[in-house]
Every structure is written in C-alpha cells, then in structure tokens.
Amino acid sequence: MEKSIALIGFMGVGKTTVGSFLSEKLNRKFIDVDKEIERHHNMKIRDMFATYGESMFREEEKKFITYYAKQPGVILSLGGGAFLQQEIKNICMEECLVLFLDISWETWRERLDELMEDRPVLRNKTEEEIKDLFEERKSVYAAHHERILTDDYTEEEVTETIIHQLNLK
Numbered sequence: 001m002e003k004s005i006a007l008i009g010f011m012g013v014g015k016t017t018v019g020s021f022l023s024e025k026l027n028r029k030f031i032d033v034d035k036e037i038e039r040h041h042n043m044k045i046r047d048m049f050a051t052y053g054e055s056m057f058r059e060e061e062k063k064f065i066t067y068y069a070k071q072p073g074v075i076l077s078l079g080g081g082a083f084l085q086q087e088i089k090n091i092c093m094e095e096c097l098v099l100f101l102d103i104s105w106e107t108w109r110e111r112l113d114e115l116m117e118d119r120p121v122l123r124n125k126t127e128e129e130i131k132d133l134f135e136e137r138k139s140v141y142a143a144h145h146e147r148i149l150t151d152d153y154t155e156e157e158v159t160e161t162i163i164h165q166l167n168l169k
C-alpha cells in the first residue's frame, strides 16, 4: 500500500477541500484531522480554543496525527498549525508524502473575511498581525516533499495538478 499523503499549508489555502477531492479521484480514504477532532469531542475547534485553550487542541492534534500518519494509503488534511510541533513534522515527513499547498499573500488576502469566523487563530488580530503570522509560518512549511503553488488554480485544478505532478492514479 502507498504512503499516505499529508496536505500542509496556511489556513484557508485549500487543504480540506483539495484533500476531499483527491480522495474521491484516487479512491482513497479521506481524513481531515480537524474534523476528526471536532467529531471526537462533539465540539467546534473555535469552542475548544475558547473553553480549554489552544494547548489542549494542540495535544489532540498531535494524538490524532500520530495515529493517522501511520495508516497507509490515506489522504490526510492537517490543520495549518500542525507542523508547529516538531514531533508531528517528524512523523509526517517519515511516514507520509508531505504536500505543501502554497499561496501568495495577495491571493490569500482575498479569503481573509470568509475565513475569520472558524479560525480562532485569526480572530482578534489586525491584518498586519495576520500578515506577520503568514510570513512566520513559511518556515514551518519548509519541511515538505512536494510544493504546489495554488494561486492561479481552482480547487479542482489544484487537485488535477497534484495528480499530474505526483504521477498518482
């Protein structure tokens, strides 16, 4: 069985959407780690952050990813902050094909308002602070096996590009 594919990249770049499309196209199981955590706790991530704090979410994130990264053949969409934890990064780089979905600030900026509601990390930040976070996170995503710049593509086109670039199917 092939290694699992782990999608990484900044919030809102399209990991969840593209992961789901990829799983359909490749007929592979899809796991969105954030959705699994939400289901397990029967709670939205933003409420988890508000009630228990970010560190509780990060622990859960580590537990879930440690388990799923070792499952073969899965399409795994990670949260944008997962690679902040060295342990997660190491496991994924070892066990999975890590695919970095990249985007320019200019393109990403257009999605900001829509993303705010469900992304506690973006809340209560000025645009300048969010831009700083966007820049800081680049070093976090430097660990990857393949990179796709998504700027000029729809979600479907990103999916097709991945299949083509990685010679999947």
Ligand SMILES: Nc1ncnc2c1ncn2[C@@H]1O[C@H](COP(=O)(O)OP(=O)(O)O)[C@@H](O)[C@H]1O
Binding pocket: 009, 010, 011, 012, 013, 014, 015, 016, 017, 018, 077, 111, 114, 150, 153, 154, 155, 158
């Ligand atoms: N290539 C794209 N072009 C335009 N919009 C996109 C693209 N990829 C994702 N989106 C939109 O951005 C939003 C966030 O996508 P999502 O898959 O949840 O990202 P992530 O899981 O990386 O946070 C969704 O509304 C999605 O439809």
Ligand SMILES: O=C(O)C1=C[C@@H](OP(=O)(O)O)[C@@H](O)[C@H](O)C1
Binding pocket: 009, 010, 011, 012, 015, 016, 034, 045, 078, 079, 080, 081, 082, 118, 119, 120, 121
């Ligand atoms: O970048 C982050 O720190 C986070 C990204 C989110 O996932 P998406 O990248 O799918 O939005 C989610 O895991 C949580 O809100 C924290």
Ligand SMILES: [Mg+2]
Binding pocket: 015, 016, 017, 034, 077, 078, 079
């Ligand atoms: Mg997501």
